[in-house]
Amino acid sequence: xxKVTQAQTEIxxxxxxxxxxxxxxxxxxTTYYLFWYxxxxxxxxxxxxxxxxxxxxxxxxxxxSWNFQKSTSSFNFTITAxxxxxSAVYFCALRxxxxxxxxxxxxxxxxxxx
Amino acid sequence: xxxxxxxxxxxxxxxxxxxxxxxxxxxxxxxxFWYRQDPGLGLRLIYFSYDVKMKEKGDIPEGYSVSxxxxxxxxLILESASTNQTSMYLCASSFGTDYSNQPxxxxxxxxxxIL
Numbered sequence: 001x002x003k004v005t006q007a008q009t010e011i012x013x014x015x016x017x018x019x020x021x022x023x024x025x026x027x028x029x030t031t032y033y034l035f036w037y038x039x040x041x042x043x044x045x046x047x048x049x050x051x052x053x054x055x056x057x058x059x060x061x062x063x064x065s066w067n068f069q070k071s072t073s074s075f076n077f078t079i080t081a082x083x084x085x086x087s088a089v090y091f092c093a094l095r096x097x098x099x100x101x102x103x104x105x106x107x108x109x110x111x112x113x114x
Numbered sequence: 115x116x117x118x119x120x121x122x123x124x125x126x127x128x129x130x131x132x133x134x135x136x137x138x139x140x141x142x143x144x145x146x147f148w149y150r151q152d153p154g155l156g157l158r159l160i161y162f163s164y165d166v167k168m169k170e171k172g173d174i175p176e177g178y179s180v181s182x183x184x185x186x187x188x189x190l191i192l193e194s195a196s197t198n199q200t201s202m203y204l205c206a207s208s209f210g211t212d213y214s215n216q217p218x219x220x221x222x223x224x225x226x227x228i229l
Contacts, residue, residue, distance in 0.1 A: 043223040045204065045206075045220040047217035050215065100145070100147075106154050
């Protein structure tokens with residue numbers, strides 16, 4: 001069965017600290033897709049990144065970076081020099097090819113204090 | 115930018131009522147989804163539609179039905195609302211027939227309370 005685990009329920013940091021959000025997934029498929037979404041207090045989930053299982057390159061986008069490691073079934077998300085606007089709930093998600101179901105983790109709530 | 119609009123941000127209904135949640139997307143997306151979000155459980159899929167009048171059950175379809183008469187509109191119906199359906203409901207849409215690798219675009223959510 002597919003599963004996504006975000007073990008960190010809540011994280012609190014002070015502005016300008018770096019923070020890493022963990023995501024561990026389980027799947028029997030060899031091809032699959034991983035996603036990260038951000039849900040700010042307004043409620044709308046915002047797509048951040050998609051990664052397919054054949055692409056293990058790490059990705060950096062501004063202050064955001066993602067570390068995908070198939071060997072440990074992890075897809076971790078790091079925010080460098082965090083800002084108050086980064087405060088949100090972050091979801092990691094998994095989808096298999098041909099499937100319409102997305103398996104979401106329980107989410108990690110990030111508080112960034114000024 | 116894709117816009118997914120949910121008809122209400124907050125809704126309060128009574129047990130036993132028939133409740134309609136409406137969702138409209140403006141980007142001609144083929145696929146539309148209804149999720150419910152509960153603390154500690156993440157998002158769980160209720161129903162999915164890949165075309166007009168087509169639907170597939172998600173993980174928790176019991177007590178819900180859906181309607182998709184037009185491509186841009188996807189309605190979630192609580193046939194007889196119960197208190198355990200109090201939740202945040204999120205609508206999403208995505209592009210294309212290869213929906214497995216497409217990101218979903220979400221609405222702001224409807225916080226539904228059943229009294």
